[in-house]
Amino acid sequence: MTAAVSGEFAGRVALVTGAARGIGQAVAEHLAERGAVLALADVTPLDAWEHDLGAGGDGHTRHVVDVRSTASCRAAVAEVLERHGRLDHLVNNAGIVRRAPASEMSEEDFTDVLDINLTGTFRMSQAxxxxxxxxSGTVVNLGSTNGHIAVANSAGYCVSKAGVMHLARVLALEWAADGIRVNAVGPTIVPTAMTDDVRGDADYMQDKLASIPAGRMATADDVAQTIGYLLGGASAMVTGQTIFVDGGVTIH
Known part of the structure; x- marks a missing residue:
C-alpha cells in the first residue's frame, strides 16, 4: 500500500454497520489503515465484539444500532455527529441469513431477513x-451474488440482496444532485460466521467452489478492498453500480 493511499481518508469519518465481526470488521480495519476515523455500529453488545478497534483511545468510536428501528438508526447518526462532527462515508453491512426451502420457510424468517438486510439498509441510508x-459523501451497500442469481434454500436472503443492490441505483439517481455517490458490492461466499453452516457441508462446498471460476471463496479483505475503492476518490465517476467480488460467478 502506498503512502498516498494509506492516508486517503484522513480527516474523514466512516460509519460501518455490522462492524463487530466478519466483513464489517475487515472493512473497518481497511479504512483505518487508510486514515479514516471509524464510527463502528452493531447490534452486538459492546463487550462481545470480536476485535478491539474503537474500544480504546484511537479516535474511533463504537455505537449500538438496531437497523430494524428508524429511531435507533437516527440516534446512531446523531451520536456519530456529536462525537466526530461530520459523516463522510456509510457502509451498510449489517445483515442476516435464514436458510430453508421456500415451501417450508416461515413467514417470520422471510420477513426478518428483509427487514434487517433491505429495510435496514434503507433506514440507515435515510438517517x-x-x-x-x-x-458530498459516499455510500456502499452490501449485496451478494445471491441477489443476482437464484440460489436454493435462500429465498429471503436472495430477494433482500437483490433489493439492496437496486436500492443503491435508486439512491444514486436521487442523491446525485447532492454530490452523494451510492454503490454496492456483491460478494460470493466469504468465510465468516454467517457461512459457518454451509462451509461445514462438504457436498455444498464442492458445488459452490465449482461455480466460482477463480476456484476459491472471496476473503473479507477482498470485499473490504473493493469497498475502499468505491468510497474513495478513484471511483469519483462511479455511482449506482454493483461490483461483484465473486471470482467470476456472475459471468456465466
Missing part, C-alpha cells in the same frame, strides 16, 4: 442522508 449531503 445518514442529511449528514452525507453536507460532505
Amino acid at each position: 445518514a442522508y442529511p449528514a452525507l449531503r453536507e460532505t
Whole structure:
C-alpha cells in the first residue's frame, strides 16, 4: 500500500454497520489503515465484539444500532455527529441469513431477513442522508451474488440482496444532485460466521467452489478492498453500480 493511499481518508469519518465481526470488521480495519476515523455500529453488545478497534483511545468510536428501528438508526447518526462532527462515508453491512426451502420457510424468517438486510439498509441510508449531503459523501451497500442469481434454500436472503443492490441505483439517481455517490458490492461466499453452516457441508462446498471460476471463496479483505475503492476518490465517476467480488460467478 502506498503512502498516498494509506492516508486517503484522513480527516474523514466512516460509519460501518455490522462492524463487530466478519466483513464489517475487515472493512473497518481497511479504512483505518487508510486514515479514516471509524464510527463502528452493531447490534452486538459492546463487550462481545470480536476485535478491539474503537474500544480504546484511537479516535474511533463504537455505537449500538438496531437497523430494524428508524429511531435507533437516527440516534446512531446523531451520536456519530456529536462525537466526530461530520459523516463522510456509510457502509451498510449489517445483515442476516435464514436458510430453508421456500415451501417450508416461515413467514417470520422471510420477513426478518428483509427487514434487517433491505429495510435496514434503507433506514440507515435515510438517517445518514442529511449528514452525507453536507460532505458530498459516499455510500456502499452490501449485496451478494445471491441477489443476482437464484440460489436454493435462500429465498429471503436472495430477494433482500437483490433489493439492496437496486436500492443503491435508486439512491444514486436521487442523491446525485447532492454530490452523494451510492454503490454496492456483491460478494460470493466469504468465510465468516454467517457461512459457518454451509462451509461445514462438504457436498455444498464442492458445488459452490465449482461455480466460482477463480476456484476459491472471496476473503473479507477482498470485499473490504473493493469497498475502499468505491468510497474513495478513484471511483469519483462511479455511482449506482454493483461490483461483484465473486471470482467470476456472475459471468456465466
